[in-house]
Amino acid sequence: MKSLLTSSALAAGMYVAVSATTVSSAEAADLTLCWAAWDPANALVELSKDFEAKSGNTMRFEFVPWPNFADRMLNELNSGGKLCDLLIGDSQWIGGAAENGQYVKLNDFFDKEGIKMDDFIPATVVGYAEWPKNTPNYWAMPAFGDVVGWTYRKDWFARPELQAEFKQKYGRDLAVPRNWAELTDIAEFFQGREIDGKKVYGAAIYTERGSEGITMGATNALYSYGFKYDNPEKPYELEGFVNSPGAVAGLEAYKKLYDCCTPPGHSDAYMTEDVDAYKSGQVALQMNFTFTWPGINADANVGGDKSGYFPNPAGPDGVQFAQLGGQGISVVAASEKQAEALAYIKWFSQPEIQQKWWKFGGYSALRAVVEDPSFASSQPYAKPFLDSMAIVKDFWAEPSYASLLQASQKRFHDYVVANQGTAKDALDGLVKDWTAVFEDEGKY
Amino acid sequence: MLQSPIDRIASATPPAVAARVKGLSDRAIAWLFVAPSIVLLLAINIFPLIWTIRLSFTNFRVNRPNAQVEFVGLRNYINILTDSDIWLSMQATAHFLIWTIVLQVLIGFSLAYLINKKFRGNDLWTTIIVLPMMLSPAVVGNFWTFLYQPQIGLFNYVVGFLTGSDPSSFSMIANTSLAPWAIIIVDTWMWTPFVMLICLAGLRSIPPSIYEAAECDRASKWRQFWTITIPMVLPFLMLAVLFRGIENFKMFDLVVQLTGGGPGSITELTSINLKRAAFEQWRTGYASAYAVILFVTVFGLASIYVKALNKVKQR
Numbered sequence A: 001m002k003s004l005l006t007s008s009a010l011a012a013g014m015y016v017a018v019s020a021t022t023v024s025s026a027e028a029a030d031l032t033l034c035w036a037a038w039d040p041a042n043a044l045v046e047l048s049k050d051f052e053a054k055s056g057n058t059m060r061f062e063f064v065p066w067p068n069f070a071d072r073m074l075n076e077l078n079s080g081g082k083l084c085d086l087l088i089g090d091s092q093w094i095g096g097a098a099e100n101g102q103y104v105k106l107n108d109f110f111d112k113e114g115i116k117m118d119d120f121i122p123a124t125v126v127g128y129a130e131w132p133k134n135t136p137n138y139w140a141m142p143a144f145g146d147v148v149g150w151t152y153r154k155d156w157f158a159r160p161e162l163q164a165e166f167k168q169k170y171g172r173d174l175a176v177p178r179n180w181a182e183l184t185d186i187a188e189f190f191q192g193r194e195i196d197g198k199k200v201y202g203a204a205i206y207t208e209r210g211s212e213g214i215t216m217g218a219t220n221a222l223y224s225y226g227f228k229y230d231n232p233e234k235p236y237e238l239e240g241f242v243n244s245p246g247a248v249a250g251l252e253a254y255k256k257l258y259d260c261c262t263p264p265g266h267s268d269a270y271m272t273e274d275v276d277a278y279k280s281g282q283v284a285l286q287m288n289f290t291f292t293w294p295g296i297n298a299d300a301n302v303g304g305d306k307s308g309y310f311p312n313p314a315g316p317d318g319v320q321f322a323q324l325g326g327q328g329i330s331v332v333a334a335s336e337k338q339a340e341a342l343a344y345i346k347w348f349s350q351p352e353i354q355q356k357w358w359k360f361g362g363y364s365a366l367r368a369v370v371e372d373p374s375f376a377s378s379q380p381y382a383k384p385f386l387d388s389m390a391i392v393k394d395f396w397a398e399p400s401y402a403s404l405l406q407a408s409q410k411r412f413h414d415y416v417v418a419n420q421g422t423a424k425d426a427l428d429g430l431v432k433d434w435t436a437v438f439e440d441e442g443k444y
Numbered sequence B: 001m002l003q004s005p006i007d008r009i010a011s012a013t014p015p016a017v018a019a020r021v022k023g024l025s026d027r028a029i030a031w032l033f034v035a036p037s038i039v040l041l042l043a044i045n046i047f048p049l050i051w052t053i054r055l056s057f058t059n060f061r062v063n064r065p066n067a068q069v070e071f072v073g074l075r076n077y078i079n080i081l082t083d084s085d086i087w088l089s090m091q092a093t094a095h096f097l098i099w100t101i102v103l104q105v106l107i108g109f110s111l112a113y114l115i116n117k118k119f120r121g122n123d124l125w126t127t128i129i130v131l132p133m134m135l136s137p138a139v140v141g142n143f144w145t146f147l148y149q150p151q152i153g154l155f156n157y158v159v160g161f162l163t164g165s166d167p168s169s170f171s172m173i174a175n176t177s178l179a180p181w182a183i184i185i186v187d188t189w190m191w192t193p194f195v196m197l198i199c200l201a202g203l204r205s206i207p208p209s210i211y212e213a214a215e216c217d218r219a220s221k222w223r224q225f226w227t228i229t230i231p232m233v234l235p236f237l238m239l240a241v242l243f244r245g246i247e248n249f250k251m252f253d254l255v256v257q258l259t260g261g262g263p264g265s266i267t268e269l270t271s272i273n274l275k276r277a278a279f280e281q282w283r284t285g286y287a288s289a290y291a292v293i294l295f296v297t298v299f300g301l302a303s304i305y306v307k308a309l310n311k312v313k314q315r
Helices: A002-027 A039-055 A066-078 A091-099 A107-113 A122-129 A160-170 A180-190 A213-225 A245-261 A271-279 A290-297 A338-349 A351-360 A382-389 A401-416 A423-440 B005-012 B015-022 B026-055 B075-081 B084-115 B122-134 B137-147 B154-163 B179-204 B208-216 B221-249 B253-258 B270-279 B284-314
Strands: A030-036 A058-064 A086-090 A141-144 A148-153 A201-204 A283-289 A307-311 A327-331
Touching (some): A030 A066, A039 A058, A039 A290, A039 A338, A066 A091, A091 A401, A107 A338, A122 A327, A148 A382, A160 A180, A180 A201, A180 A283, A201 A271, A213 A401, A283 A290, A290 A382, A307 A382, A327 A338, B075 B284, B084 B122, B084 B179, B122 B179, B137 B154, B221 B284, B270 B284
Parallel strands (some): A030 A058, A030 A086, A201 A283
Antiparallel strands (some): A148 A283, A148 A307
16 A cells, blocks of 8 residues: 555656646747758757857757748648747748738837848848838848859869860850850850760759749849849739740740750759759859858868859840849747747847858848958858849749749740740740739739 | 356446446447447548538638638639640640550569469569569659669660660650650559559469369460450459559659659649649649549549449459
């Protein structure tokens, strides 16, 4: 009997202890931050240790590989899931998340904490934080500036024999291209060439079909050739802007680059595939988001002086734009730990933390960091990054962005990779698809 | 005195429970046992089906919780059935379905016929042949992308070796003519063993006495094959075709891993198309109508087929 009493008391004691632990851990806010699984996410884990030490909160991270990131996170938001307290979501999600009440509006918080959007790179504020665009309604704080740019094999460009051959063939130096025509020439020059006993190819570009790859790639050519999403004077008027002669020429230029100068089998490539092609020494040029640049710079095979970086080149008329990437950090409306999540954003906004963020490999969007005189020379890719951020343009951020994106993915891939129809057909089809989406949205 | 298990259970039943159960008829007890299964079936199969049919007549979007849901009648169904892209997707599915079934039946039956013969290492070969179907389709799709890789892929190397062409001169996945065959080859590689096993079961169910009687009647091997083997294996073969047909009609994971539906939309099967509408574009009402159309198609075809199968069995 005594032993029974003793064991019952022990069991009760253990139950109380376990319950107390559960309660105390619930009180000591375990914050979960959701983001894509990529190099900057690892840098953020390191950076966040400072927040944990200062706040006493524990940070947990949910990182999802890029091809599944949108599916996974939008499912989470749409179902009112409580997995994420903080979400570093893609710029295009902002419209839907704002209109459907999935993000917490941050205006009052910014005012209270003295966080000013003027302190961030303007393009990142418009791209990552505002909805509706160009209005002071903030749903995120710019967290990671990113844009599509180019990497090139500086060591190959510097070879005298290649320099001479290129000059003889094209009548100019083998150097960073100023426009898309020059870029294609360079890619063509390297395509199938043997360098150090290895067959190499011209360029690794975005061609992925499943998520957003080919759209994030082709738009770089389209923008620089004159493509516009709609009539600047009359929103949602697409005819003559999406399928303008310039836009058609831009899509043709992208297809030409794909046909002439990509490695064999490069038909479903996005960020990872492009990095792999470049780091393995297969290609002379690589299109990719600038987040890949620190990794390339540090790479044993192609890093350091072997690689150079440049912004997306201009089109035939000197117009120059690049596809915006990057994300803002938001507080998820379904979270029960909004106060702690806001405290994280407050901590993250501090200039010294942003400075550290850049040092760890995260692209800060804070002007105090990027406008510091030492910034441009701090890394070989710092200046090309700044130059690229000055020419950004983003895809639709409408609540219906997913339908708009799926339409462009299909139209671009059908034409560029699957050889179906002409560029004009593809863009006319895109006008039709996008018009149907906007009609459905009641925009007309 | 030794008690039977039933007596022991009866005596162990608490009197209160026994009293409650005492008045129940056999039929009521049967319902009591079946009820949990029926409730589960209603909850996870029938209710979602009815809900899907209801949603298919609306403009509901799951990512717009604040938007008003409107009844749109047959609009979703009309939009789907008049969309040329959906018909292309149906064609791609039909091409995939027909060719995978033809190849799997031919190769599967041939392998079963060979394996059915007694020879040394018979069991080992059977085990080796069935290995592919034990793998996860996602894994199979992923590693075949490497086999199809033009520069380092084994498939291209073998084709290059046999034909003398440059292995990197063609890409099974990037070429619009080859990509539909790329997914057929992988599915055939993976699922032929399944058809083989079913055929093997059919072959082994044929009594040797029938062949012995045919031998006595001096029937040739060829005649025995067509008049004994094929008719007796046919119900099994038809069952294999039914299983593979249903599976391949809803094929998703393997093809997504292999081609993502590309190049362009050449290998975008209906299941991939449906997933895009439902979980990328979030057109829930539209996707529900699409799902209902596919369900009716596969259910209708399967019902006709099962009737034919029963007729063959009765012969």
